[in-house]
Amino acid sequence: MYDFPERSKEFILRVHKGTGMALKRNMGAAFAALGAAAGTAATGLAILQAQNENLMGIVVAGSAVAAGYIAWQSLRGHLRICNLFLRDPLTGLANKTLLDDRVERALLRAQRCGGCVAALYLDIDDFRRVKETFDQRESDRLLAAAAHRLSKAVRQMDTVARVGPDEFVVLLPEVEDAEGAVVVARKILAAFRPAIEIGGRFQPLGLSIGIGIAPDDGTDVDTLIRKAFFAMMESKRKGKNAAWRYKDGILAPACMGVLKGPEG
Numbered sequence: 001m002y003d004f005p006e007r008s009k010e011f012i013l014r015v016h017k018g019t020g021m022a023l024k025r026n027m028g029a030a031f032a033a034l035g036a037a038a039g040t041a042a043t044g045l046a047i048l049q050a051q052n053e054n055l056m057g058i059v060v061a062g063s064a065v066a067a068g069y070i071a072w073q074s075l076r077g078h079l080r081i082c083n084l085f086l087r088d089p090l091t092g093l094a095n096k097t098l099l100d101d102r103v104e105r106a107l108l109r110a111q112r113c114g115g116c117v118a119a120l121y122l123d124i125d126d127f128r129r130v131k132e133t134f135d136q137r138e139s140d141r142l143l144a145a146a147a148h149r150l151s152k153a154v155r156q157m158d159t160v161a162r163v164g165p166d167e168f169v170v171l172l173p174e175v176e177d178a179e180g181a182v183v184v185a186r187k188i189l190a191a192f193r194p195a196i197e198i199g200g201r202f203q204p205l206g207l208s209i210g211i212g213i214a215p216d217d218g219t220d221v222d223t224l225i226r227k228a229f230f231a232m233m234e235s236k237r238k239g240k241n242a243a244w245r246y247k248d249g250i251l252a253p254a255c256m257g258v259l260k261g262p263e264g
Contacts, residue, residue: 096161099161116174117175118171125240206257208241210234
């Protein structure tokens, strides 16, 4: 449960100077605090008596539950704003800002605890040509479907980010070695073997994948992702729909993909 600050449990009652009313000093306000245990909500009601010669008023100041509700709505609004800055609006995936932060955290953790971090840079092969066969709405649906399929191919702890119109990066924050990243790349290529159905049409999509491994290929965000990008470009030059990685400082093929048509 969210631990609301003490001041958020109170409402401030302001009396306009022109009302001709004065609050008595000996009239207090009491709010019942929210229970210390999670899930306990105690309503606090403050009754303030405002007295003039011919007027007695009872003003309801508020309640802790109402204050909590307002704080919760404020938090939801804050999270929605954060989402706009950290998520890709089309696919709902992480954007570059969120990706960079998570890569940096993963690298720091690996430096402290050991282990490897992998970045997979992915590009949809010939997507510009593919887009020409669809209208804009269908192209967006195709991208969203590809993003969903990509997310399903990796672990919950991994991060999938959209970093370009048809480019993605998968962060593997914990892998034993380079071979562990190759296994994930092989799973991703396998996930894209069946064609994606959009508007009654089946569209096969190939992926060029580049793999960067920390600490071997870099120990900072830019170097690691740049190495993965170069490996992806090599995959494109050497036939596409495959994964390449650095091995002993030299680019080498890691695994190949096989596309299937609508019957597959």
